[in-house]
Amino acid sequence: SRRALYEKRPVVVNSVIENPNPSNGYDWELDWPAILYVPVGEFGQRPVGLLTVGCRRDHWYSEADVHYAGSLGVTLAPMVEALRRPLGRLNPTESEVAQLLSYGLSESEIARAIKVPERKAKIIVDDVARKLRIVSLEVALSLPAVPARRRELRL
Structure with a gap:
């Protein structure tokens, strides 16, 4: 995974031998015989995330699979970046609380x-x-308003 982030390109890792006793724990990557790591970000820029695609069975990713995953990493970059900006201001406890709030939990449940x-x-x-509150009207105005699509019915 570090190599994919450092080289800023998709990296495929295939095991030669399947692990007969999977751990289902901390070393889950050792249990998956085929893993594809894809940096999420613009080409040539510092990645903002890492997309991990794995297969529990022995599998060889084709060049088309790797290219598609790489394109997906570039496509996801704006969304991940948009989410990271406001969430980046939160400490680990606040991040956990934000996630619990997104599930609809009350303050007592949290x-x-x-x-x-x-x-x-x-x-x-x-x-x-x-x-997470929008700080100024200027920021609110910079967010594009998406008009509702209305279909015209012709008889």
């Missing part, structure tokens, strides 16, 4: 999930909401 008192959870939720 407090139980992250094992903190409800008052502390409310403070963290408020901090997350403050950090």
Whole structure:
């Protein structure tokens, strides 16, 4: 995976021998005989993420598969970058709370999930909401408004 990020190109890793006793744990990459790592980002630019595609059975990725995955990495870059900007301001606890909020959990449920008192959870939720709020009208206006498509019915 580091090689794909360093070289800024897709990298395929194939095992010579399948692992008969998969661990299903920390070393999951050793259990997958075929893995394709694709940097997510513009060509020649520092990647903003890593797309990992794996196969549980012995498999050889064709050149077309690698090219398609590389194109997908470039295509996903703007979306990943757009998500990283606001979420990059959050510390690990706040990131976890943001994810729990996205699932629709209440403050009391979040407090139980992250094992903190409800008052502390409310403070963290408020901090997350403050950090993710659109700061100025200028930023809001820079986001494109997508008009609703209406179809004309002709008889």
